[in-house]
Amino acid sequence: MAHSHIDACPGCEVPDLAFAAHDHAHCSADALARAEALVAEKGLRLTPVRRRVLEILLEEHRALGAYDVLTRLAAEGFGNQPPVAYRALDFLEEQGLAHRIRRLNAFTACMHPGEAHAPAFLICRGCNVVAEAPAAPVMAALQVAAGQSGFVIERSTIEALGLCPNCQVAA
Amino acid sequence: MAHSHIDACPGCEVPDLAFAAHDHAHCSADALARAEALVAEKGLRLTPVRRRVLEILLEEHRALGAYDVLTRLAAEGFGNQPPVAYRALDFLEEQGLAHRIRRLNAFTACMHPGEAHAPAFLICRGCNVVAEAPAAPVMAALQVAAGQSGFVIERSTIEALGLCPNCQVAA
DNA sequence: CTTGACATGTTATATTATAACATTTATACC
DNA sequence: GGTATAAATGTTATAATATAACATGTCAAG
Ligand SMILES: [Zn+2]
Ligand SMILES: [Zn+2]
Ligand SMILES: [Zn+2]
Ligand SMILES: [Zn+2]
Numbered sequence: 130m131a132h133s134h135i136d137a138c139p140g141c142e143v144p145d146l147a148f149a150a151h152d153h154a155h156c157s158a159d160a161l162a163r164a165e166a167l168v169a170e171k172g173l174r175l176t177p178v179r180r181r182v183l184e185i186l187l188e189e190h191r192a193l194g195a196y197d198v199l200t201r202l203a204a205e206g207f208g209n210q211p212p213v214a215y216r217a218l219d220f221l222e223e224q225g226l227a228h229r230i231r232r233l234n235a236f237t238a239c240m241h242p243g244e245a246h247a248p249a250f251l252i253c254r255g256c257n258v259v260a261e262a263p264a265a266p267v268m269a270a271l272q273v274a275a276g277q278s279g280f281v282i283e284r285s286t287i288e289a290l291g292l293c294p295n296c297q298v299a300a
Numbered sequence: 301m302a303h304s305h306i307d308a309c310p311g312c313e314v315p316d317l318a319f320a321a322h323d324h325a326h327c328s329a330d331a332l333a334r335a336e337a338l339v340a341e342k343g344l345r346l347t348p349v350r351r352r353v354l355e356i357l358l359e360e361h362r363a364l365g366a367y368d369v370l371t372r373l374a375a376e377g378f379g380n381q382p383p384v385a386y387r388a389l390d391f392l393e394e395q396g397l398a399h400r401i402r403r404l405n406a407f408t409a410c411m412h413p414g415e416a417h418a419p420a421f422l423i424c425r426g427c428n429v430v431a432e433a434p435a436a437p438v439m440a441a442l443q444v445a446a447g448q449s450g451f452v453i454e455r456s457t458i459e460a461l462g463l464c465p466n467c468q469v470a471a
Numbered sequence: 472c473t474t475g476a477c478a479t480g481t482t483a484t485a486t487t488a489t490a491a492c493a494t495t496t497a498t499a500c501c
Numbered sequence: 502g503g504t505a506t507a508a509a510t511g512t513t514a515t516a517a518t519a520t521a522a523c524a525t526g527t528c529a530a531g
Contacts, residue, residue, distance in 0.1 A: 148449055174497085176509070195487070208511050215488065216510080231402040232457055234487060234518095249442060251451045262445040270437040271420065271460055278319055278431065279465035280422045286403055286459040289442055294450035345528095347478070366518070379480050386519065387479080405487095405518060 147190035147240070147260035148253070148293040157187040160240050164226045167243045173224065178207050182217040183238060186227055190258045192235035230259060232288050249287040255296025262289075318361035318411070318431035319424070319464040328358040331411050335397045338414045344395065349378050353388040354409060357398055361429045363406035401430060403459050420458040426467025433460075 164183055168175045175183070185201050186193060195214045202217075203209030218236050221227035226242045229235075230250060237259045239248070249264035267287055275282050292300065335354055339346045346354070356372050357364060366385045373388075374380035389407050392398035397413045400406075401421060408430045410419075420435030438458055446453050463471065 146449065148451070174509085176496095178510075210512055211488065212490095212512085213510070231459075249445060251446055251449070251453075253451070254454070260449065260451070262442075262449070262451075264445065266441040267438055267445060270441045271433075271458065274420060274433040274435065274438060275422055275460055275462070278317070278422070278433070279468075280319070280424070280431070280433075280460070281462045281468060282422075282460040283425070283462040285461065286457060287442065288402075288457040289446055289451070289453040290456065291446070291452045291454040297450075297452060345478085349479075381481055382519065383481085383521095384479070 147258055148251075148295060153190075156190075156240060157184075160187055160238060160242060163242045164224075167226070168224060171224070178202065178213065179217045179220055181205065181207070182214070183221055183226055186221075186236060186238035190237075190240075190260060192230045192233045192237040192252075192257075192259045194233075194235045198236070228261075230288060231286050232290060233259075247285065247287075250289065251293070252288060252290045253293035253296055254290055255292050255299060258293060260293075318429055319422075319466060324361075327361075327411060328355075331358055331409060331413060334413045335395075338397070339395060342395070349373065349384065350388045350391055352376065352378070353385070354392055354397055357392075357407060357409035361408075361411075361431060363401045363404045363408040363423075363428075363430050365404075365406045369407070399432075401459060402457055403461060404430075418456065418458075421460065422464070423459060423461045424464035424467055425461055426463050426470060429464060431464075 161180075161183065165175055181202065182198055185198055195211065195218055198218065199209065199211060199214035202213060207213055218227060218229075221238075222229055222236070224242075225239060227236050227238050228248050228250070230237055230252065232252060237250075240261060246261070247264045247268045249262045249267050251260045251262050253259075264287055268285065271285060271287075272282060332351075332354065336346055352373065353369055356369055366382065366389055369389065370380065370382060370385035373384060378384055389398060389400075392409075393400055393407070395413075396410060398407050398409050399419050399421070401408055401423065403423060408421075411432060417432070418435045418439045420433045420438050422431045422433050424430075435458055439456065442456060442458075443453060
């Protein structure tokens with residue numbers, strides 16, 4: 130690889146910078162490479178459909194609906210029925226390579242697959258960009274709130290809707 | 301009212317106790333009374349459908365799908381088409397009398413309407429109970445995470461899926 | 472009592488998601 | 502290589518969730 134990914138890497142290691150101008154080709158290529166490594170390591174297969182769906186999601190810091198993905202797949206000669214898209218998306222989500230954004234009924238690529246992370250998302254209603262934010266403190270606070278009633282958290286959904294810096298200026 | 305609601309009131313003022321045995325008739329009656337007061341104060345109308353939908357949601361600490369609500373309404377002589385349920389649910393949500401649980405595509409009554417609160421939800425996958433948890437610290441942490449990238453939060457979704465104390469024992 | 476705003480009823484359709492089964496493709500073993 | 506096995510994909514059909522658009526009804530103000 131061209132450089133260390135332990136260090137800051139706009140739009141990739143510091144995903145909040147999804148809102149800022151950055152070398153997105155790098156984001157995308159890097160996430161794909163990590164995904165391939167991760168899947169190989171687990172003895173799983175990043176088949177053509179799965180890989181293509183991931184590439185499509187990686188094109189932008191946005192979330193795509195399953196049917197948007199399906200349209201793209203169909204145009205490229207893959208199956209054109211919903212399960213084709215849903216199965217690939219489900220696989221990617223299970224492997225932590227994509228995330229479901231519940232507020233949007235849509236999916237977005239994970240920009241740092243392999244790193245243990247409980248994701249929190251910032252969704253801009255102006256430009257539709259979706260960014261992953263550092264969620265450890267948020268999760269910790271949620272654990273505390275849950276723990277007070279003896280509730281054990283298994284999965285959590287943390288999504289914030291609002292305006293990114295650019296879109297605040299525009300408004 | 302029978303007692304002060306500033307003090308602790310299981311299942312109502314301390315909604316995490318939705319998981320515990322409590323006087324739920326009290327929960328329900330109190331939330332409904334508050335809702336009526338709140339709506340009157342705003343010069344809005346808690347019409348028969350809206351009121352009935354709220355009552356239905358208040359029956360249990362669970363979330364109901366719009367079509368579940370619709371079935372109930374239809375059986376009681378209200379309209380039997382989706383907009384009847386969705387409009388009432390949307391009204392209740394806008395007025396803070398009900399909350400949408402995105403993970404479940406369902407709606408749950410707010411157990412302390414009128415109090416300013418950014419809701420966080422604990423969803424038990426064993427018994428399907430949904431509890432509101434104190435979310436201020438969670439929101440604060442999320443604000444910090446968002447603020448670092450200049451993102452301004454307008455609305456947020458915080459939902460945790462897991463097991464309540466009872467269901468942990470059962471498992 | 473009429474007007475205007477709000478609420479409800481109704482028809483139709485859009486959007487999102489899954490069940491069930493057939494077919495193909497890749498892997499494991501001989 | 503050739504078969505058994507598992508995994509993935511394709512396909513048909515349908516379920517579940519949600520909204521657009523317009524007609525009708527209700528209510529309170531003037
Ligand atoms: Zn990028
Ligand atoms: Zn934006
Ligand atoms: Zn209760
Ligand atoms: Zn439970």
